[in-house]
Amino acid sequence: MNDVICTVDVVLLTIKDNGLSVALLKRDREPYKDVLALPGGFVHVREDADARGAAMRVLKEKTGIVAPYLEQLATFSGPLRDPRGWSLSIAYYALVSFEVIGRAGHPDVQMLSVDQRLELPFDHRGIVDAAVARLRSKSQYSSLPCYLAGDTFTLPQLQRIYEALMGEPLNKVSFRRKMAEMAMLEAVEGRMEAGGAHRPAQLYRLKPALREHLAVLERGL
Amino acid sequence: MNDVICTVDVVLLTIKDNGLSVALLKRDREPYKDVLALPGGFVHVREDADARGAAMRVLKEKTGIVAPYLEQLATFSGPLRDPRGWSLSIAYYALVSFEVIGRAGHPDVQMLSVDQRLELPFDHRGIVDAAVARLRSKSQYSSLPCYLAGDTFTLPQLQRIYEALMGEPLNKVSFRRKMAEMAMLEAVEGRMEAGGAHRPAQLYRLKPALREHLAVLERGL
Structure with a gap:
């Protein structure tokens, strides 16, 4: 309608080896094909009841996981974050035990420590950092x-x-x-x-x- | 791009008569023409650096106010909240002293108590309630x-x-x-x-x- 690319991204967090890890997947298409990124996708207006529904659908499709806790984090937007044009991503974060990720057994999902240097496409590093800060703050x-x-x-x-x-x-x-x-x-x-x-x-x-x-x-x- | 109507809305709050009030304006077009609603508008991809920039632009255009504090509240979305189609609103809240509203002297802005029964179009009542809850919680x-x-x-x-x-x-x-x-x-x-x-x-x-x-x-x- 106003030429904005509308997507959702999910920061799926778990505790692995006594530290926080985030779920990443290699992108299956351009831009950034084969680069590790957050599970995300377009909002589907014919399918999704709202942005939360889109986030749940994308998480399920890409990781096989239905998270018991999914919270809206923030919306990230602007003309430069996606090479395809002015875009926004409504970002969510989800929490599961490491067991749940094991049980889902999705071959493409990699769990990487949030404390390591991760070069992520788009503004995904900022989205991960915001999710980790929110989780740590609320945990207190x-x-x-x-x-x-x-x-x-x-x-x-x-x-x-x-x-x-x-x-x-x-x-x-x-x-x-x-x-x-x-x-x-x-x-x-x-x-x-x-x-x-x-x-x-x-x-x-x-x-x-x-x-x-x-x-x-x-x-x- | 994916047929989502992308808007921003601003909950501009102030203290008036020892209570919280919210800025409302009569809408100048359909849907809900002449009905009091939050100041809001479409994201303009040629103009806005991001959603925050859109919110600042819309607030300035509609109320004459540049708020010193503007925080992203949440994104509200779905097929039913706007009769024009699947839409999302990235909602912000802004805080100013009542003085600032007086100085801006915008003839169309009405400041109404958040505690009174306000019948607002779209899901604006829910957006106001979320902003008030966030402000009250952070104020502690x-x-x-x-x-x-x-x-x-x-x-x-x-x-x-x-x-x-x-x-x-x-x-x-x-x-x-x-x-x-x-x-x-x-x-x-x-x-x-x-x-x-x-x-x-x-x-x-x-x-x-x-x-x-x-x-x-x-x-x-």
Whole structure:
């Protein structure tokens, strides 16, 4: 209508080797054919209920993944970000456990650390950086990191995820008090994980009511 | 390119009569001709450096105002929000003092309380609500409300603005401690405002370095 190229891009993040990784795929067409980039695509006006629907469709098509958490990040736009013309990308970020990526087993998806030097096409490096900053900031005062933890997890596993996001060790007692304050976890009955030299640890999961809404701390971690 | 109608809309907010008000204008064309709506317009690919540039242009054209603070809120999209077809609006919110609106003196701009029942076209009511929620949430831990306060202001005036946003009275001592903690204000030398029965109050302004970046509290108000 006004000659704007409308796309969505998804920053799919997970914890791998105790660090944040982002899902990248080699582009299957020009521009930047065969270059690693974020999963993305055009908005399809006949198919997509809205930009969120487009992001979910693109993520599913390109990675095989339906993410439990998908949040709009921001819209990036301008005449120079895409060689095809004035374009905008409504960017989303999604969080999954590394398990989910393994289960999807998509051969083209590469998980690369967000901390390494990644030369990405378009303005995808800026989009990744914005998603990582948003996730790290929200992690300080919410249940958001639980979406990186899989269906069930122990408290030490969850603490390691929070620590990976916040880049520093957390005090175990105050971490557990903050988790209790958010009242977001429920124990999974009768299921324990053998902890090597340690006694078996209780497994937890997010309460069903919190699978789509965040619990929020009044004062951060 | 993919038949999406691309627009920007701006939620221009100010404090009027101790409450938040939003700028609305009667639309000059169909759809919804003569109905009050947010200032908005199409993205112009030959003119706009990006969506932010489009929002600034539209705000200036429709209200005469160049807002010191303009932040991207979110993108709203879908096939039903605009009768002309699948559309998206990249929504921004802007903050100014009521003085600035008076000085611009635009005859078509109406400032209406966000708390009253406003029947707005498109999904503009949802956009206003999202902007108000974002502003109220950020006000709890940042210097953001200062943009509503004019070039210079007394601490009691600034406190009334924070109180209007947070919907509750704040303790004067702890309010002043929090403002000091953000280290965002500087006294304006030699300028006082006669305070009626009270002694003249010191005038302050935002430090120049903070006119485009927010100061943030570690723990909210």
